[in-house]
Amino acid sequence: MTDPARARPRENPTPEGVNPPAVRSPKLVQGIGFAFFRRKAMRNWIKRYGRIFEINVPIFGRSVVVSDPALVRAVCTASTEQLMNVQPNLGNWFGPGSTFGLDDTRHRDRRRLLAPAFHGQSIKNYEKLIVDETLRESANWPEDKEFRMLDSMNRITLNVILRTIFGADGSEGEIEQLSEIVPPYMKLGQLVAFLPTPPFPTGRHSPWGRLEELRKAFDRIVCTLIARAEADPSLAGRNDVLAFLLRNRHDEGTGMAPQDLYDELLTLICAGHETTASALGWAFERLRRHPSVLAELVSEVDEGGSAFRRATILEVLRVRTVIDVAGRRVRAPNFDLGEWRIPRNHTVLVRIADLHENPEIFPHPERFDPYRFHGSKAAAPTWLAFGGGARRCVGADFAIAEMDVVLRTVLKNFRIQTDAAADEKSYFRGIAHTPKLGGRVVLNRRT
Numbered sequence: 086m087t088d089p090a091r092a093r094p095r096e097n098p099t100p101e102g103v104n105p106p107a108v109r110s111p112k113l114v115q116g117i118g119f120a121f122f123r124r125k126a127m128r129n130w131i132k133r134y135g136r137i138f139e140i141n142v143p144i145f146g147r148s149v150v151v152s153d154p155a156l157v158r159a160v161c162t163a164s165t166e167q168l169m170n171v172q173p174n175l176g177n178w179f180g181p182g183s184t185f186g187l188d189d190t191r192h193r194d195r196r197r198l199l200a201p202a203f204h205g206q207s208i209k210n211y212e213k214l215i216v217d218e219t220l221r222e223s224a225n226w227p228e229d230k231e232f233r234m235l236d237s238m239n240r241i242t243l244n245v246i247l248r249t250i251f252g253a254d255g256s257e258g259e260i261e262q263l264s265e266i267v268p269p270y271m272k273l274g275q276l277v278a279f280l281p282t283p284p285f286p287t288g289r290h291s292p293w294g295r296l297e298e299l300r301k302a303f304d305r306i307v308c309t310l311i312a313r314a315e316a317d318p319s320l321a322g323r324n325d326v327l328a329f330l331l332r333n334r335h336d337e338g339t340g341m342a343p344q345d346l347y348d349e350l351l352t353l354i355c356a357g358h359e360t361t362a363s364a365l366g367w368a369f370e371r372l373r374r375h376p377s378v379l380a381e382l383v384s385e386v387d388e389g390g391s392a393f394r395r396a397t398i399l400e401v402l403r404v405r406t407v408i409d410v411a412g413r414r415v416r417a418p419n420f421d422l423g424e425w426r427i428p429r430n431h432t433v434l435v436r437i438a439d440l441h442e443n444p445e446i447f448p449h450p451e452r453f454d455p456y457r458f459h460g461s462k463a464a465a466p467t468w469l470a471f472g473g474g475a476r477r478c479v480g481a482d483f484a485i486a487e488m489d490v491v492l493r494t495v496l497k498n499f500r501i502q503t504d505a506a507a508d509e510k511s512y513f514r515g516i517a518h519t520p521k522l523g524g525r526v527v528l529n530r531r532t
């Protein structure tokens with residue numbers, strides 16, 4: 086329960102609204118709590134101040150943290166004149182041409198350009214590819230021996246996104262090279278994504294120097310792939326994302342500048358694979374410990390159904406939130422949020438994980454219970470795994486479809502051994518939250 090004595094608003098009321106209560110501990114303590122013990126710190130702050138409060142932390146500065154559903158809805162539906170994307174954001178890492186780095190008209194245009202590649206029929210076209218990649222990776226899985234599912238899921242989702250984006254035919258060599266470059270790029274990038282680039286040379290062995298080298302190698306390979314696609318006489322009939330983007334550019338005449346295209350392709354690859362792999366890692370981590378859910382999923386797969394699997398995916402994304410925060414920056418002189426007033430240049434952080442763990446929305450939130458979503462929808466502002474509003478995840482439908490096909494393929498071909506192992510803790514890689522031990526499982530082949 087919120088302690089009412091401590092949850093009083095700050096002392097500087099304005100005529101129309103008051104600033105949210107500010108966390109009182111020193112900035113350094115708040116920064117350490119936010120960076121290294123976020124879940125615990127947030128729980129304590131919610132208990133003490135309520136579901137809206139202000140923290141002051143390195144990188145994001147004065148930030149209002151929100152996890153009340155009505156206030157979250159107001160953040161998600163605010164206009165871009167009121168709230169812009171959080172600063173700094175992943176555009177720092179992927180480049181200024183990335184969706185993450187865009188706002189206003191450029192952001193809307195980019196979303197319009199990307200939408201057809203990640204919807205409906207397009208996703209159906211990728212299904213066979215996802216099955217093939219899952220079978221290819223699982224061919225070498227050991228039996229009766231514990232191993233890390235997360236590593237396999239990372240390989241599957243990386244191969245899937247690379248082939249979804251570039252198409253597989255005739256580009257195997259380049260795709261192979263990209264699959265070597267992307268993992269170290271992701272690992273380093275997550276470490277420094279939100280840090281300012283040092284204003285002095287850091288040398289090629291520093292994280293920034295190494296990132297720059299990897300980025301150059303990425304651009305070189307992608308340049309070859311784009312040139313090949315542009316020269317392809319069958320471009321009009323191709324289903325890959327690059328073909329969509331090039332065709333739209335040609336049709337509308339106002340498509341992406343070359344550097345924007347490079348930045349966006351990198352964005353889709355990086356944003357699109359590790360997030361989905363982490364969610365899949367958590368799915369296996371949960372199933373190992375929930376025999377009745379697993380048994381029901383297996384019978385459903387055998388009967389050709391999918392509704393319970395879909396509910397399970399939504400519940401995994403709730404109970405083990407992969408991206409725990411969606412951020413915005415106040416652009417208007419003030420942003421009025423319910424009874425609260427937030428000044429310009431403040432950050433607004435929607436705490437997705439705390440929404441998902443709110444017992445008033447999800448009774449016994451710690452329980453893994455796919456029945457919560459069986460036959461019912463998971464929607465904003467209470468279920469927010471993919472964020473909300475104009476910046477909701479571009480790849481949400483794609484990610485759910487990919488998780489669905491991977492789970493179905495694994496359950497069809499393998500029996501997962503269940504036991505009472507302790508839950509895996511969460512490990513924060515800088516952007517995504519993953520199972521700390523890698524979602525370890527023991528499997529047998531089904532005959």
Ligand code: HEM
Pocket residue numbers: 184185196352353354356357358360361364407408410411412470471472473474475476477478479480481483484
């Ligand atoms: C389980 C997997 C995934 C999760 C949990 C996830 C989660 C998120 C979240 C929370 C956001 C921020 C939304 C906001 O600010 O309101 C986001 C944005 C984004 N995601 Fe995902 N994502 C996933 C998979 C994907 C995939 C597969 C792709 C692409 C293929 C993708 C591409 C993007 C892009 C481009 C944005 C930026 C959207 C914008 O700023 O307009 N994500 N995602």
